[in-house]
Amino acid sequence: MGASRKELLFRVGGVIGLALLLVFTMWTRQRSVTANHEGGDAVKEEHDHSNPAEHGDVKGGELSSGDVELKPSGKVVDGKRVVDYEAFKFGFSPDPLVVFSGETVVLKLKSRDVEHGIMIPEVDFNSPIPPSKTTTKSFTAPVKPGRYPIFCSTYCGADHGNMRGVMVVVPSEATEKPHHK
């Protein structure tokens, strides 16, 4: 009797705990998505209200002072940024991948050795990179400038766990200022 009541208690407690965790994760996700959108719209003042320690900021990472000077990778074809992006044991090239905020990025993915994968959690971009073949995939760069991690999503050898790259998103206003030659 006591045992079955205890069991019921654990089951109910477990279900409630699971539900709370799910609600919590959806809530934090929602917050970070909203923050990301605000960054790009004309409501920049609004952004100051958000807590700088929130999830989206931690994950993205702030631009460091030198980042704005970085030249964007690849070249623009038909309004899209086309970049030859290579994976190798154990890294990516070019690294960092530099793009303007909010633009369409077309990656021509190649591997120098074995099969790799590429994953950019911030924009939910994911693709295998088989060897001896070019795979073309595109995504839209985040609106919010910052540094975003890039991971390999296919086990490729003993140091795979440390294989990563960076995507630096610079403000798109830089396009209008032709200060670089």
Add this chain to the structure above:
Amino acid sequence: MSFLKNMKVRILLLLAALFAVAVYRNSGEAGVYLSQCVFGVLTAIFAQCAFFGNASKTSLQSAAITGMIVAMLLAPGIDGRILWVAVAAAIASKSLARFPSGPHMFNPAALGLVLATCLFGNKINWWGLSNPYIAIVVGGFILYRLRRLSLVFSYILFRMVGAWILNAGSLSIDTLALHNLFFAFIMVVEPKTTPSDRWSQWRFGGGVGLLSALSATLISGFDGDLLALLAMNLVRPLLRRQSTCR
């Protein structure tokens, strides 16, 4: 220090060590790594309570191991819902997918991760293998005491043999060395879903290795190791029955 004799505690410590190295290397994002692991472990513990209706120390330790493994294999900063689904499915499979004789069929973490891959695309990243030497030395010691090292050797050997056969035309050392060390030393060897005698272990590990090489060659962008492990989990009772002559 008697708690160190507990296998589950040892495995948790091994995972914690690998986690610590990953955090050290990416200290700028320590919060992301930490919250992911805490979230994975909490989800696993709640799921364990929900599906089994009890919270014994050992069952919570198993749940924590599963939650930790899943969290350490999905990409850092991944959408929490994917992690939640993978962990909850992993624990649920222990309760729902059982052999008639009692034990659960599938390696829980592998099942949760494969399911997440099917639902959300491949978000598996294996960042938990932050240092292969820790996995080999500490993992090797744990497995020696657990009598599960044959699984590791057979997997690695047959993963190489499989790659060698399938890539006979264009064989390179890179292709040969694609056996996954985190998978070998931490996942394949889960005691409850693997055979315990040495001969069955060689068949089991060998099967995982060959199937893994095969699926890695045939299917791009899917984790062949995990698929191979689930397939061998399914046929495990056959392996044991045939080897009773030992």
